[in-house]
Amino acid sequence: MRNVLHLNNLFIILLVLSLKLHAHEGGHYSQGEILKVWHFKNGQSISGNFLYATKNEIILEQKEGSLVKIPIVILAKNDLKLARFKIKKYAEIHQQYTQRNIINNQVPFFEMIDIRFFGYFLVTILILLWLSKRLKNQAYFQPLQRVALYSFCLGLFILACKSSSDITPAGTTIAITGGTTTTPSTSISKTSTSFIDSAFTPYKSANLAIKWDDTYFYVSSNGIPTHNMMVGITSWQQQVPIAQPYTGTNHWSIPLAPVYAASPVSTKTNFMKGAVALAVNGVPIFNALNNRGEDSFLIGELDQWGGHCGKGDDYHYHAAPLHLSATSGLKPIAFALDGFAVYGAKEPDGTIMKTLDESHGHVGSNTVYHYHGTADYPYVVGSMKGKVTLDPATTAPENQIIPQAFTNPLRPALTPLNGASITAFSAPTASSYLLTYKIGAKTGTVQYSWTNANLFAFVFTDVDGKQTNATYQRK
Ligand SMILES: [Zn+2]
Ligand SMILES: [Zn+2]
Secondary structure, eight states: OOOHHHHHHHHHHHHHHHHHHHOOOOOOOTTTOOOOOOETSSSSSEEOOOEOOSSSSEEEEOOTTTTEEEEEBBBBBHHHHHHHHHHHHHHHHHHHHHHHHHOOOOOOOOGOOHHHHHHHHHHHHHHHHHHHHTTTTSSSSSSSHHHHHHHHHHHHHHHHHHOOOOOOTTOOOOOOOOOTTOOOOOOOOOOOOOHHHHHHGGGTTTEEEEOOOEEEEEEEOOSOOSOOSSSSSSOOSSSOOOOOOOOOGGGGGESSSOEEEEEEESSSSSOOOEEEEEEETTOEEEESSSSSSSEEEEEEEOTTTTTTOTTTOOOOEEOOGGGGGGTTTTTTEEEESSEEEESOOOEEEESSHHHHHHHHEEEEEOOOEEEEOSSSTTOOOSSEEEEEEEOOOOOTTTTOOSSSOOOOOOSSOOOOOOTTEEEEEEEETTTEEEEEEEEEEEEEEEEEOOTTEEEEEEEEOOTTTTTEEEEEEEO
């Protein structure tokens, strides 16, 4: 009988071991694993472990398995030193492997087994030893006992599998457990079009119109707000506001029936392209981080209203346009592209804003989820609470939500103008703008005007008084 038991023992060990190896797949980080925090010069930070490097960038793998690219120049002193060391080391190792032409995609054996597995494994062996001692004087090993033993071992096997499968799959966001997070109900009633319409109403004009069908609420706009722009920018790319054709089929689309996402997609590692929300004045709201992972507000790229212009001379916000509350009152100041409303600093009933979850919102008293704009990161959306469709032509972090309206660049994108601060912006006529900037004590200007036929004429006067003219025809 001892022999039978030994055979059983061996069989179960082999079974558990082989299936355990088979069960291991998914991302590298399990919940609770400590990630390195990388500090930026501007005081911000990001968590993630070094994965690989290019010449001037490090690529970090974050908790949710997503990758983020960090230009090392933005890192604080100590982390910059570490990043340089990692880049050097990475280059050396990479070179060695290339030279030896080693192709090995196998994960080392010991990496595939975790400590919990050994725990269950040890318990199985101890119980088997105990049973074998108990049974050694019995004439035979009863079928019932055999079934009990197998069931128990199967239970341990399932535990062993579970311990390896709770590794978070790549591309999902781990919910941060907090006492204040409300689990939303899975079905949401369709947003009333009159509710969305009322939020846009104060801003309707010749340049902002709305319509809807069964699926979407559509907003046509030229993307130019009625408030002033550009003043306050201290890190300027030389782009200026030009009306955009967010009209016809290139309008903004807000889903009327939001659906909760199984795993809200984080704005920290996604949506570096395109808008994440549309403000009720028809100006798109982009991710708070720019495509270099920097908080554009903190690095001086934004004006006093939280906006600036992109490479297509398209004006957009990166911070929350909380100033719209002066016109909007308690109504939403924006709608995220997942269909949920974005409120300002107060709840819709005028009370103080309640605690926000990791998506930067919560379920309101009407049982519907909404976001809030705040003066700090992530400003508008922390992660997309509602399901969104990702543009298959883009990859994280520079991916984007579709449908979305696109800009129509008029001229080639320019480069940053070092040391320039925008001090004034005005409209001398109904079809011209004058931007004034300073570098030190010297003043430069960009004056531009346009015709009804979309012919744009620019006069650039640099800080030394040198003038350059350019004209562009918008197609
Ligand atoms: Zn921008
Ligand atoms: Zn709220």
